[in-house]
Amino acid sequence: xxxxxxxxxxxxxxxxxxxxxxxxxxxxxxxxxxxxxxxxxxxxxxxxxxxxxxxxxxxxxxxxxxxxxxxxxxxxxxxxxxxxxxxxxxxxxxxxxxxxxxxxxxxxxxxxxxxxxxxxxxxxxxxxxxxxxxxxxxxxxxxxxxxxxxxxxxxxxxxxxx
Amino acid sequence: xxxxxxxxxxxxxxxxxxxxxxxxxxxxxxxxxxxxxxxxxxxxxxxxxxxxxxxxxxxxxxxxxxxxxxxxxxxxxxxxxxxxxxxxxxxxxxxxxxxxxxxxxxxxxxxxxxxxxxxxxxxxxxxxxxxxxxxxxxxxxxxxxxxxxxxxxxxxxxxxxxxxxxxxxxxxxxxxxxxxxxxxxxxxxxxxxxxxxxxxxxxxxxxxxxxxxxxxxxxxxxxxxxxxxxxxxxxxxxxxxxxxxxxxxxxxxxxxxxxxxxxxxxxxxxxxxxxxxxxxxxxxxxxxxxxxxxxxxxxxxxxxxxxxxxxxxxxxxxxxxxxxxxxxxxxxxxxxxxxxxxxxxxxxxxxxxxxxxxxxxxxxxxxxxxxxxxxxxxxxxxxxxxxxxxxxxxxxxxxxxxxxxxxxxxxxxxxxxxxxxxxxxxxxxxxxxxxxxxxxxxxxxxxxxxxxxxxxxxxxxxxxxxxxxxxxxxxxxxxxxxxxxxxxxxxxxxxxxxxxxxxxxxxxxxxxxxxxxxxxxxxxxxxxxxxxxxxxxxxxxxxxxxxxxxxxxxxxxxxxxxxxxxxxxxxxxxxxxxxxxxxxxxxxxxxxxxxxxxxxxxxxxxxxxxxxxxxxxxxxxxxxxxxx
Numbered sequence: 085x086x087x088x089x090x091x092x093x094x095x096x097x098x099x100x101x102x103x104x105x106x107x108x109x110x111x112x113x114x115x116x117x118x119x120x121x122x123x124x125x126x127x128x129x130x131x132x133x134x135x136x137x138x139x140x141x142x143x144x145x146x147x148x149x150x151x152x153x154x155x156x157x158x159x160x161x162x163x164x165x166x167x168x169x170x171x172x173x174x175x176x177x178x179x180x181x182x183x184x185x186x187x188x189x190x191x192x193x194x195x196x197x198x199x200x201x202x203x204x205x206x207x208x209x210x211x212x213x214x215x216x217x218x219x220x221x222x223x224x225x226x227x228x229x230x231x232x233x234x235x236x237x238x239x240x241x242x243x244x245x246x
Numbered sequence: 247x248x249x250x251x252x253x254x255x256x257x258x259x260x261x262x263x264x265x266x267x268x269x270x271x272x273x274x275x276x277x278x279x280x281x282x283x284x285x286x287x288x289x290x291x292x293x294x295x296x297x298x299x300x301x302x303x304x305x306x307x308x309x310x311x312x313x314x315x316x317x318x319x320x321x322x323x324x325x326x327x328x329x330x331x332x333x334x335x336x337x338x339x340x341x342x343x344x345x346x347x348x349x350x351x352x353x354x355x356x357x358x359x360x361x362x363x364x365x366x367x368x369x370x371x372x373x374x375x376x377x378x379x380x381x382x383x384x385x386x387x388x389x390x391x392x393x394x395x396x397x398x399x400x401x402x403x404x405x406x407x408x409x410x411x412x413x414x415x416x417x418x419x420x421x422x423x424x425x426x427x428x429x430x431x432x433x434x435x436x437x438x439x440x441x442x443x444x445x446x447x448x449x450x451x452x453x454x455x456x457x458x459x460x461x462x463x464x465x466x467x468x469x470x471x472x473x474x475x476x477x478x479x480x481x482x483x484x485x486x487x488x489x490x491x492x493x494x495x496x497x498x499x500x501x502x503x504x505x506x507x508x509x510x511x512x513x514x515x516x517x518x519x520x521x522x523x524x525x526x527x528x529x530x531x532x533x534x535x536x537x538x539x540x541x542x543x544x545x546x547x548x549x550x551x552x553x554x555x556x557x558x559x560x561x562x563x564x565x566x567x568x569x570x571x572x573x574x575x576x577x578x579x580x581x582x583x584x585x586x587x588x589x590x591x592x593x594x595x596x597x598x599x600x601x602x603x604x605x606x607x608x609x610x611x612x613x614x615x616x617x618x619x620x621x622x623x624x625x626x627x628x629x630x631x632x633x634x635x636x637x638x639x640x641x642x643x644x645x646x647x648x649x650x651x652x653x654x655x656x657x658x659x660x661x662x663x664x665x666x667x668x669x670x671x672x673x674x675x676x677x678x679x680x681x682x683x684x685x686x687x688x689x690x691x692x693x694x695x696x697x698x699x700x701x702x703x704x705x706x707x708x709x710x711x712x713x714x715x716x717x718x719x720x721x722x723x724x725x726x727x728x729x730x731x732x733x734x735x736x737x738x739x740x741x742x743x744x745x746x747x748x749x750x751x752x753x754x755x756x757x758x759x760x761x762x763x764x765x766x767x768x769x770x771x772x773x774x775x776x777x778x779x780x781x782x783x784x785x786x787x788x789x790x791x792x793x794x795x796x797x798x799x800x801x802x803x804x805x806x807x808x809x810x811x812x813x814x815x816x817x818x819x820x821x822x823x824x825x826x827x828x829x830x831x832x833x834x835x836x837x838x839x840x841x842x843x844x845x846x847x848x849x850x851x852x853x854x855x856x857x858x859x860x861x862x863x864x865x866x867x868x869x870x871x872x873x874x
Contacts, residue, residue, distance in 0.1 A: 103528060103529055103530035103534075103535075103537035104529055104530055104532070105530040105531075105532065105533065105534050105535050105537065106343075106346070106532045106533060107316060107318075107470070107533070107535060110315075110316040110533075111316070113453070114316070114459065114463060117453065118459065119453030119454065119455060119459070120314055120315050120316060120453060120454040120456070120459070121314075121350065121451075121452065121453035121454065122314075122346060122350075122532075123350060123403060123450070123451045123452075124453070134389070134426060134529070134541065134553070135526055135527040135529065135541050135553075137527075137529065194451040195451075217467055217470070219470050219471075219473070219474055219535035220474075220535075220537075
């Protein structure tokens with residue numbers, strides 16, 4: 085069952101616009117680690133059957149299952165933003181959070197062997213760097229409600245034009 | 247050393263051994279990466295004079311200097327072996343995820359020696375190497391093999407360069423494919439097949455360390471921003487397929503095996519038509535913000551379900567050049583090539599040769615007998631199902647396909663010997679490599695560029711069509727500027743092929759694609775990556791060195807001035823209709839231009855390289871071996 089999310093912002097990707105260039109991964113790894121290593125990106129480009137392309141990062145679920153399953157209380161969720169924080173001192177890399185995530189949005193850092201999760205670049209003044217730099221404007225920081233509003237808007241526009 | 251690992255991985259398939267070789271920074275400053283470094287590794291590791299399909303011919307990978315960094319379109323690598331088609335240097339480029347994952351391993355280059363007794367998948371896992379049994383991947387297509395390897399290794403970060411059934415079957419025009427992109431043209435697939443090398447897989451977890459990451463990031467994103475504007479519009483909107491109508495209007499669109507340059511069905515095979523009726527999605531290589539690959543599908547009829555990236559070269563070759571205007575069939579032919587793993591350009595030009603043979607009575611209907619059509623079939627120009635079936639026969643080396651799988655040079659020689667015919671007259675290749683989609687009878691500078699090219703009939707290694715098409719010179723005549731132009735355009739292209747950067751970014755540095763517009767920006771990118779102090783002249787030398795090492799390789803393999811020639815048709819048979827009708831490239835014109843070209847290069851009148859020239863380029867050890 086896919087866990088729901090409604091109240092928090094998260095980074096979403098429009099698969100119609102995404103070309104699979106992976107620049108979001110470069111920006112992410114550089115912002116978070118200071119080096120270019122797409123293997124350590126917290127947003128992941130996915131391509132299926134050659135033409136289905138999108139990027140996936142943490143969806144900030146309400147009552148996030150990754151937080152619930154963490155046996156060492158290493159994962160906590162910010163009540164305001166929904167962002168999941170990982171306490172490196174507590175995390176032991178057991179990967180239960182990865183198994184609990186329906187979106188495959190958590191990864192284990194190959195060097196530290198600890199969990200890493202998108203934090204929407206909350207420390208950066210201009211917000212998520214991947215959103216800022218996506219050359220096709222495929223990425224945005226939004227909420228499900230906002231997406232629904234936009235879908236309704238689009239529908240009405242199209243019907244009016246018809 | 248920044249931007250490089252400083253070491254080359256050697257793999258011996260015969261003895262299942264590996265070792266590594268450290269290279270000094272000065273070596274990297276000479277050969278940089280891509281086709282230049284790959285060709286240099288080939289120079290260092292081959293047994294000169296060897297049979298290209300013997301274990302003595304190595305497979306040489308060289309990654310790009312910008313692979314794995316955010317520098318746009320820098321995710322590319324070079325691949326070199328001695329070409330079984332030309333007997334000379336076979337240098338190809340491919341790109342995307344393989345290149346990026348390769349960069350994150352511990353190696354700048356990989357040299358694969360020997361031959362395996364059983365089919366093998368070499369896995370390079372950071373700094374470790376595994377020889378995996380590849381028996382179960384046999385018969386799988388290129389895309390399918392990559393996916394199967396990822397499934398088996400339980401990791402979608404594993405990227406593979408593979409051969410398909412064509413390479414397994416020893417088709418000489420076979421390619422190596424990764425991530426839907428091809429290291430094409432010169433028969434790498436056949437070389438891999440001869441080694442029982444089904445796939446090379448890479449998984450890298452290391453970061454890429456550069457000298458000045460902040461500056462590199464900033465410069466990269468400035469270029470990325472300008473790459474979304476008019477400077478790349480052609481590639482982003484319709485892709486290179488937009489050339490179909492442009493070339494047709496100039497009478498340069500190869501039609502029915504280069505008999506004509508205007509195709510009556512051009513509208514139906516145009517980039518515009520493709521966009522409207524067949525386009526599925528525009529996709530990019532890893533590290534590329536342009537996204538030129540126009541994934542297109544046959545949506546109805548006999549070929550429904552066929553889907554692959556369509557660009558101009560494969561489109562002209564399998565479409566107009568075979569007289570075929572049914573886009574569904576053209577997509578199917580290219581799909582068969584891409585998944586089966588053979589070169590869609592050489593395929594189209596070989597199919598068109600076979601069709602002309604049929605029309606001229608060299609081949610009969612019965613010659614085309616195959617499992618699908620046991621009594622054979624009619625193979626006139628324009629018969630779509632014939633084009634598709636011959637393509638499948640080439641991939642499988644079935645029936646006449648075994649002959650055609652050798653490419654037009656060998657196929658025509660064999661037929662002419664066996665049947666006393668003169669089919670070499672319409673075998674459209676240079677040095678054994680099938681020609682590209684611009685008729686050189688109406689592009690005289692380009693004719694020179696093609697004739698002197700080190701890898702045969704290839705538009706990617708010379709940009710000499712540029713002054714012809716832009717009207718810088720009269721495209722129908724020759725004059726004393728052409729030698730310098732051919733030198734200048736081939737070395738310009740070689741800079742991009744060596745870094746490598748995809749040439750589609752060439753206008754995005756300053757809006758101007760010429761050296762003055764691009765070289766200072768490229769020097770700054772190199773410096774931020776490596777910490778070197780490169781300037782305009784250093785960038786310019788990258789191209790000259792790249793071309794020189796390839797030429798040196800060819801000379802050592804026995805190249806002589808006579809090898810720089812065009813095919814019979816371009817020398818002797820003018821087109822009858824269209825804006826380029828009435829012209830040929832006469833032997834006198836070509837020989838005159840060759841004189842100019844060798845002089846411009848600083849070579850001898852025989853086209854050999856003086857010792858002093860090689861020493862001036864810093865290639866002393868090459869001077870020892872082949873300098874005169």
